Amino acid sequence: MYRTMVLTRLLDERMWLLNRAGKIPFVVSCKGQEGSQIGAAFALDPARDYVAPYYRDFGVVLRFGMSARDIMLSAYAKAEDPNSGGRQMPGHFSSRTRHILSGSSPVSTQIPHAVGIALAARMRGEKLVTYTSFGEGSSNQGDFHEAANFAGVHKLPVIFFCENNLYAISVPQNRQLGCAHVSDRAIGYGMPGVLVDGNDVLAVYEAVSQAVLRGLNGEGPTLIEAVSYRINPHSSDDDDRSYRSRDEVEEAKKNDALEVFRDELMRCGVWSKEDEEALRKELQRVVDEATEYAQKAPLAEPETTLDHVYAK
Amino acid sequence: MAEIRMPKLGESVTEGTIGRWLKQIGDSVALYEPIAEVITDKVNAEIPAETAGTLTEIYIKENETVPVGTRIAFIKEAGESGDRETPLVSASREKVEVSALEMPHAKDQDDASRSRYSPAVVRLAQEHNVALDKLRGTGLGGRITRKDVLLAVEQGAKGVKGERASQPSGGGTFATSVEQNPPSSANASSQRAFEPTMSAQKKDASGHLGARDVSMPITPIRRTIATRMKMSKHEIPHAWMMVEADVTGMHQLRARHKAAFREREGIELTYFPFFLRAVAEALKAYPLVNSEWTDDAILIRGDIHLSIAVATSDALVVPVIHNADQLTVTGLAHAVSDLATRARSNRLTLDDVKGGTFTVNNTGAFGSIQSQPIINAPQAAILSVESIVQRPVIRGGDSIAIRSMVNLCMSLDHRILDGFIAGQFIKSVKQRVEAYTVDSDF
Amino acid sequence: MAVKLYIDAIREAMQEEMRQNPNVFVLGEDVGLRGGVFRVTQGMIEEFGPERVMDTPLAESAIVGVAIGAAAYGMRPIAEIQFADFIMPAVNQIISEAAKLRYRTQGDWHCPLVIRAPYGGGVHGALYHSQSVEALFYHVPGLKIVTPATAADAKGLLRAALRDPDPVLYFEHKGMYRAIRDDVPEGDFTVPIGKARVAREGDDLTVITYGLMVHHTLTAAERLAADGISTHVIDLRSILPLDREAILEAARRTGKVLIVHEDNKTGGIGAEVSALIAEEALFDLDAPIARLCGPDVPAMPFSAPLEAFYMLNSTKIEDAMRKLAAF
Secondary structure, three states: OHHHHHHHHHHHHHHHHHHHOOOOOOOOOOOOOHHHHHHHHOOOOOOOOEEEOOOOOHHHHHHOOOOHHHHHHHHOOOOOOOOOOOOOOOOOOOEOOOOEOOOOOOOOOHHHHHHHHHHHHHHOOOOOOEEEEEEOOHHHOHHHHHHHHHHHHHOOOEEEEEEEOOEEOOEEHHHOOOOOOHHHHHHHHOOOEEEEEOOOHHHHHHHHHHHHHHHHOOOOOEEEEEEOOOOOOOOOOOOHHHOOOHHHHHHHHHOOHHHHHHHHHHHOOOOOHHHHHHHHHHHHHHHHHHHHHHHHOOOOOHHHHHOOOOOO | OEEEEOOOOOOOOOEEEEEEEOOOOOOEEOOOOEEEEEEOOOOEEEEEOOOOEEEEEEOOOOOOEEEOOOEEEEEEOOOOOOOOOOOOOOOOOOOOOOOOOOOOOOOOOOOOOOOOOOHHHHHHHHHHOOOHHHOOOOOHHHOOOHHHHHHHHHOOOOOOOOOOOOOOOOOOOOOOOOOOOOOOEOOEOOOOOOOOEOOOOOOOOOOOOOOOOOEOOOOHHHHHHHHHHHHHHHHOOEEEEEEEEEOHHHHHHHHHHHHHHHHHHOOOOOOHHHHHHHHHHHHHHOHHHOEEEOOOOEEEOOOOOEEEOEEOOOOEEOOEEOOHHHOOHHHHHHHHHHHHHHHHOOOOOOHHHOOOOEEEEOHHHHOOOOOOOOOOOOEOEEEEEEEEEEEEEEEOOOEEEEEEEEEEEEEEEOOOOOHHHHHHHHHHHHHHHHOOOOOOOO | OEEEEHHHHHHHHHHHHHHHOOOEEEEEOOOOOOOOOOOOOOOHHHHHHHHHEEEOOOOHHHHHHHHHHHHHHOOEEEEEOOOHHHHHHHHHHHHHHHOOHHHHOOOOOOOOOEEEEEEOOOOOOOOOOOOOOHHHHHOOOOOEEEOOOOHHHHHHHHHHHOOOOOOEEEEEEHHHOOOOEEEEOOOOOOOOOOOOEEEEOOOOEEEEEOOOHHHHHHHHHHHHHHOOOOEEEEEOOEEEOOOHHHHHHHHHHHOOEEEEEEEEOOOOHHHHHHHHHHHHOHHHOOOOOEEEEEOOOOOOOOOHHHHHHHOOOHHHHHHHHHHHHHO
16 A cells, blocks of 8 residues: 555656646646555456546555556657556546546546446446546546546445645635535435545545445445645646745645555564655666656557548 | 437447336436436447336337337426437538539520530530531530530531631630640641641541541631631621722821831821721721620620731631720820731730620731631621722713722621611721821821 | 337337336436327326336436446436427536546546437427427537437437447437338337438438438429429438438439538538538539528517527428529
């Protein structure tokens, strides 16, 4: 779990660096949300469950079998990018074999898809849960409400996981929500709403595990809100200095889930400075290798633009 | 009286079944009181009475299915005997003005569209070598339709090939910037214009194509020229006259200014603009020559726009100098040079070939000393300026001098012009060109 | 062969496919107990149960979005939109998701989804129960669009749609549900998507049309035939992809083409058909390509005379045909 968190963080930082170096055109960062993502993803079973993630969910897809190399291939938009062969921006994950449903840029459209998979699985008598994630801004989209209500009516095993990072690009939560918490909305759709500290990876894990059990037991969907902070700007094309103070960002860094979890592991005596150094060294090498591989990998042939519009 | 009809109970319903009559003949009914149950495949409903009165007629039995709008019952109003039918809205069978469909309208009724050939007609005429001007059009405004051509082909009405015309074509109906490739069709690969092709399908009038004969495809522009030439020659009764003019003064004037003019203006000073100037002035004096024939009237044109014939490598185009009467000889020289250059590089615009009122043809350029030009319809006349040649001429009674002489030939539409006006006009041109001396301004 | 109503042909196609293929199911508003507001799904919940004939909340984006998820998982959902006019909330799902799923994953995921919607006017449906929406989706590669005009095609095209690996918008004209009946072949037959139908043979002029207008055109063609004018009528059936060969062949056949559709003119299907003909068959044309369409107003009014003005009918089509024939 901690390893995946660190790998997510290192990849994230590397991509940010590569973007600033002009090597890759666009990055969305999940820095600060690793606790929410990895806590949730580890409560799921990648062999059984399906995820319809949103574009920041690097931690989730790493848990569901994507490799550092896959992430880098997509950052470089290379032909081998498993999501789309370089057709989509980074962060638009997809892999059928890994149970990752393809996503797009209009927010919230993936939420009804997760409901649809849960519905189809139930029709076929297959036991699984689907997980779909979104930001607090996206929870205002009609698709969120329509899908949550649909799942509520039909008691489908869907986990609606809101990663509240307090900002919808530049708009703070008090300008986004008419209620105090996204999780308060659950009652409107006949499901439990759970509020959890997204910087506490174990708390998130616990909350999502409960939701998985409910789903598998036929008790229907759950709405979970994990509150954390988006340490980086919204994307590599965004400048967050216009809408939030540096003090606020520095303050948030103190609650960084990664730090919090590491300190706890060390306090319990299961992790040491040497362990940390060794892990960082190993993962840095993984990231280096992935970067190098992706950099050298071929781009797609221009003519392939015309492929895959319809089934051949 | 009020007729009750089968109501439309639902958006896609077309018929209804009477389930049960709730009222019988002779029963009195209150306004909106149910009189029958109706069953459709969308809904079951009770039909309310639309007026109060007595049910006097039932036309449809129970369990019978009828289309929406069918009369099912009659209610006679209390104290009323007159009909009070409310007309039902039904699909209107009135002729409705179709605004979404607009056909290009022919300007006038007869034969206005005769020469407007559709792409299909042109292609078929080429493929089967049909002379379109020989066909009767059955389409709108006498337009020759595709079917007319096909019928002609079926009946073996083969036209003779158009003669090679070395005359100015009628300008003004085609854009010269069009790529001059023959239209590609199923059996004609797109070749360069005028590239000779060996084709087994093309035969001469005797149906024979010898081994050394060459069949040359007809380009659309050639086709247009041919069509317009034929039309002009067929429709306009041509008359012809010629005068000769002594342009020795002009010759000397040009010799004197040639070098300086080239230096100053950057173009050659030719004789042609001097003649154009003379023609423009003469047209002002004799406006009837600057006219066209229409069925209702002779249309005298207010502006003087001179068409000039320019030969290009594969066609003859007739660009127009607009308001030529407002230009000096120098201005005309520039206009001629500009139009000729652009004509030869295929850069004429549609405006360049529109609106000519009289055509001047510089046949002298080919060394011709006499020609019979074909009128550039719908204009009234065309004048060609032949070669200026030095000839011994008798002057002042008994002396012979070497003079620069030129023939001016004019074809005229005899419907509009007779010798009287035409003669005065051409004489006026002659006087003007002869008036130049070595000291003239221009 | 048996004569069947258009609406029954649609229902039968669904029933027969559902009996054969357990992955096929219907979801939409009022499709279950009510059997659909037009009774298209009547009796289906009794046969297949509420799981496979599923009443959904009143939320079009969810109906389509959930169906996309189910289709991605391997089911073959039929999402019924109660009226084509109400498809707007689901446009994002249709265009951003269904149309692009295969493309953006290079075929790793795909979306075998059928969306059924009643469209078209002339039934006093007013602004929001009369619209033709095919042109809105027509611009989107990745989708297929069909508009059957006969009961036989309604059944054959729906079956083909339910076996197609890509998303198909199936637009059924509500004015034809109970007005059109024709011979429907027995057994397991399909009508291929992307193939037009010659509805009538002729050689004086060609009319290219689809939907309810096919019938009005055929009526008009009968009247012209009485005057010795013979009309060639093409029923497109498939809007996306268009049957290019059939269109060009029909245009070349007569050299005179009239395109008719109920949908308004600007940017309609007719624009593409005429562009295609102009690109490929110019030298076979004997007249300017003509279009007769609904007027460019936002939607169809409720009031009877206004609706009649908006709707094309056999008389208006006949006028346009006569004009073209005379050219």
